[in-house]
Amino acid sequence: MRSRGQSWEATRDRISEEIAAGHLAPESRLPAEPDLCLLYNTRRHSLRRALAALVAEGKLRVEHGRGTFVERAPLINYVVGPRTRFRENLMAQGLTGSGQALSEAQVPASARVAAALGIAPGALVTARSWRGFANDLPISLGWSYHDVARFPDIAERRKANASITQIYKTYGIADYRRHSTTVFTRLANEHETSLLMMRPGQSVLIVQKIDVDMDGRPIGFSEAAWAGDRVQFTFENADARGTPSERTDDV
Template sequence: MTGEKTPLWKSIADALTEDLAAGRYGPGDKLPTEADLSARFGVNRHTVRHALKDLSARGLVLSRRGAGVFVTQTPAEYPIGKRVRFHQNLRAAGRLPSRTSFLRETRAADATEATELQLTEGAQVHVSEGLSLADDVPMALYRSVFPAARLPGILDHLAELTSVTMALKACGVPDYTRAYTRLNATLASATQALHLQCREGTPLLRAVSVNIDAEGLPVEYGHTWFVGDRVTLSLDLEA
């Protein structure tokens, strides 16, 4: 008497897992399309989708809406210290950094922003929000708030340069350091999950920070929401 047959989706998942273990697809590589996998294994797309969902649940692959399914990257090392630089940190970890912005506006500061930036409540601030990526994989959402009177042209510089460091230099701030960073855990909301291409409720690590210039004046009040399994944050007391 024979035992129960292995479900087709599990057999496909096992075959793909073996491909990953053998190095046929490395971190960041895109897997074949559902159509190609269906042809390879002689099954319909629903069965392939079930297998890919299993790999995703085990953290082996990441599905990116409209782009495909990719082998999960190893977490990027991201040191937190006095001289935190997004692009430099990721390049040092062997990753290609990039940023996309979906909001740039000037508005009145709320009470917390005014306190952190040493402004009077209601003073104007420039706000930039967007997505930080490593090798085109979403790593974090960010919100940066800048004092408008001190940095009147920073939104234009950010649009042109994308790097906060370069934008601050263009505004006459050649160097800055981190005054503090506070970390706490949270869960991805529906809109955050959409941007970060993860599931709603995915663990995020939120960093709240203030950067200051050489004279000790705040130049940026920032929030960053990191996807928990895509980054390893480390405290660098010398950086």
């Protein structure tokens, strides 16, 4: 007896999940109907109904004579200000923000990191990397660096504190400020393309920042690579009241 195959609802949900996860990239063209039927174990009429539903939801578009394409999702508007917080930024747009720790180790500072932190090249720094998600879609990779001489056990203290602001307070730094923010674009390297589920040849938006204590001494340097086709940035003016704020390493 021939299998009935997957229902149109299940087919719709599978395609939708693959779009959300970045497995079906924006502007990519879907395979022909016979291939899709085999791929999703569904019959042609169920496939067509599933595709029609996704078109109605704005996730796909049909270009007559060319095929069916994944629609480009609206850009995430990431607000950078005195209270930049990753999860709250995304929550305001109906998205769930989450992070995945990738690595944390003490390594010799490169010339670039040493210059940012005002230490000698080769001095030990705690280097941490992570990946940020909006729903299930990766949108950023981040790296942060702290001088081991000043913050000898920051990795351990990180386990007990949710924000970098609270961690700094345990070292006697009551408040701090952003000294500089540098933003530029470049082509994503192979590592970034893989972790951000991007197509080769796409660009990432690089955001570098240096934080200093209230005496102007550098305390942290971080860099983030953001998927350039998924995020735009809005930079807000500093809080006029100058009150301390909760900040994270994310931007």
